[in-house]
Amino acid sequence: MSVASIRGRSLLGLADLSREGVLEVLDTAETFVEVHSREVKKVPALRGRVVASLFYEESTRTRLSFETAAKRLSADVLSLAVASSSVKKGESLRDTIATIDALGIDAVVMRHAASGAAEAVARYVPHVRVINAGDGLHQHPTQGLLDAFTLRQALAERAGVSGPDSGASLFAGLNVLIVGDIRHSRVARSDVAVYTTLGARVRLAAPGTLLPPGVASWPVEVVDDLDAALTEADVVCLLRLQRERGSGTFVPGLAEFTRTHGLTVERHARLRPTAFVMHPGPMIRGVEIDSAVADAPNALVERQVANGVPVRMAVLYLTIAGLGREAG
Amino acid sequence: MRLVVRGGEVVGPDGPVRADVGVEDGRIVVVGPDLEAPGDARIVDATGCWVGPGLVDLHAHLREPGHEEAETIESGARAAARGGYSAVVAMPNTEPALDTAAMVAFVQARGREACVEVAVAGAVTQGRRGELLAPMAEMAALGVRLFTDDGRGVEDPLVLRRAMEYARGLGARIAEHCEDERLAAGGVMHEGALSGRLGLVGRPALAEELMVARDLELARLTGCPLHVMHLSSARALTLVVAARAEGLPVTCEVTPHHLTLDETAVEGYDPLFKVHPPLRPRADVEALVAGLAGGAIDAVATDHAPHAPETKDRTFDEAPPGMLGLEHAAALTLEALGGAAASAAAFFALLSRHPARIAGLDVADPRSGLGAHGGRVAAGEDANLVVFDPRRRWRASREDLASRARNTPYHGRELTGRARALLVAGRVVLDAEELA
Incomplete structure (x- = not known):
């Protein structure tokens, strides 16, 4: 049940990703390293695409590098500050995702304290690419x-x-x-x-x-x-x-x-x-x-x-760019 | 004769026998071939069906009072009727808990308005907190025969020892949810390679096995009858079988889900499959299925646990444990018994005769007002009867449930065997799957 490539798919874990699929990400990331050394650190690869960033657990490097990666690819970033959102009023994960989805997103980057939370979101909004930024004890x-x-x-x-x-x-x-x-x-x-x-x-x-x-x-x-x-x-x-x-x-x-x-x-x-x-x-x-x-x-x-940024650029690029607009 | 159950295979000690059953004033008045019915008698068609004692569920969470959004006694009873049950035992983990005569009387009163008979299991300890004994004698005076803190076991061995010593004198039985919560450590699925891979905290089988072993020794010490609820581990079953062979007064039940689902069901993190004790590996399931056919297991009980969608629709860690059971249990038991090859005697022993005896429902009790269940289909017996079609094929659906809740793990599953009609105290409450 090996996944050959993350292109156009959600990235929930690495247990099923094939060697070719891993190397595709690493090689794509190499091409983005160079962007970092440019004076203008931006490429238009994901212009017009929307990435939601949803961190239910604290994070410094993962959140910053994901958001940096999305911006360097020219995507728009919807960043939900969970601590000051409706989540604190008791809104369920399903309703929060539905709300964000209603705004029109291509991908959601999520961290959550519960193992399987990324799988749950992928089930709730199957037309959105879910990138797991850490779920409980499960995968990162x-x-x-x-x-x-x-x-x-x-x-x-x-x-x-x-x-x-x-x-x-x-x-x-x-x-x-x-x-x-x-x-x-x-x-x-x-x-x-x-x-x-x-x-x-x-x-x-x-x-x-x-x-x-x-x-x-x-x-x-x-x-x-x-x-x-x-x-x-x-x-x-x-x-x-x-x-x-x-x-x-x-x-x-x-x-x-x-x-x-x-x-x-x-x-x-x-x-x-x-x-x-x-x-x-x-x-x-x-x-x-x-x-x-x-x-x-x-x-x-x-x-x-430092490598968090090019690798996450590669992941965002591969998961989203392989996604036809009509699929949404 | 006001009613005739016509053309079925009447289940008896020598196997099913083709016969009609005549009913009047809540009792079976005659059993025999080709009975002549008066013109105004109601005819219940039982062609191709088993006619046996109504099923008895030892373990139903009816949620009233406290969580009527998930189930009420009325809706739970309708679910039971569709499942072929003439009696269910309501669990005491309501809010507040059923731990006083007043609470028991409340449920009994609601039960009398419901379409099947509702027996009450009382709490062992006040508020199910595991600290002080609940007034079991005053509840026993209302006909309560089974006491349990289900949802959890009685953790403190001294409290359980006293409860068993006390209950023994009341002629009551203690039913235990056997899982040591300290060892279970807040786990949400079976502990093993799969939990390690999924990153979910595990509830080890050991948590169940140690508590079963402890409770069996307390039954030995006190002589109090012990009923082990929802047994799920092969090793725990071995312990129960050995204790029974020694003559200890112990019985056990398994659930349909522990007989038909294994731990791999939780791989997609769907909380519908979260239950305590958890779904176990295939080897445990196979041991339970073997124990079912071999007579090691006394009863199949549902652990029917309705939850409102908003509570179940959470992450796996957050969602409450439990799944619906009443409406699919009979078909799933038949499947575990080998499907078409299953014997009617084994089916009714596991789902009616034994559970009725364990719950003290095998004789009518004027204190509770409940009739006799799980008896013979013979003249003079209370007319609590199910007409069960063992060959009927159907598909489980979350859209087709009498229960208020929808948390069945069997949505879409092909089932074989379904109740066609049900008589409770001689009254038809289900006929051709339509509620009367």
């Missing part, structure tokens, strides 16, 4: 795509090749280690999907309480010995403790979490010199990642943020 597909994009960019630079020319080859057998609160992380679910689709070997390290139920059925290896796994990793991805989802009660305390699973300076020293460090943000410096490590030369954290 554009984060997974920008993580893969960033990693390919860094690997390609080092290898002296072009990212698009390399396809997925740089991921073959790549040892990706994801560390931290996997259970509550939608980023982990999207990252696991995109990295395994591209051919990487994914390992997970977490306290037993922060592994998701049924992880044995995931296409990953769960490692108990983090220190040994670090010496073998090509890239290590840190995840914060999602205390807003109750994960504070899953470990005895932050200090103990740092001791067992934080990327401290000592642990960082165990990494191969070629290994990269990634973090989807927001970082809690001193807990899952030491401040010095976050700023180390092999950390790709700032690049991940």
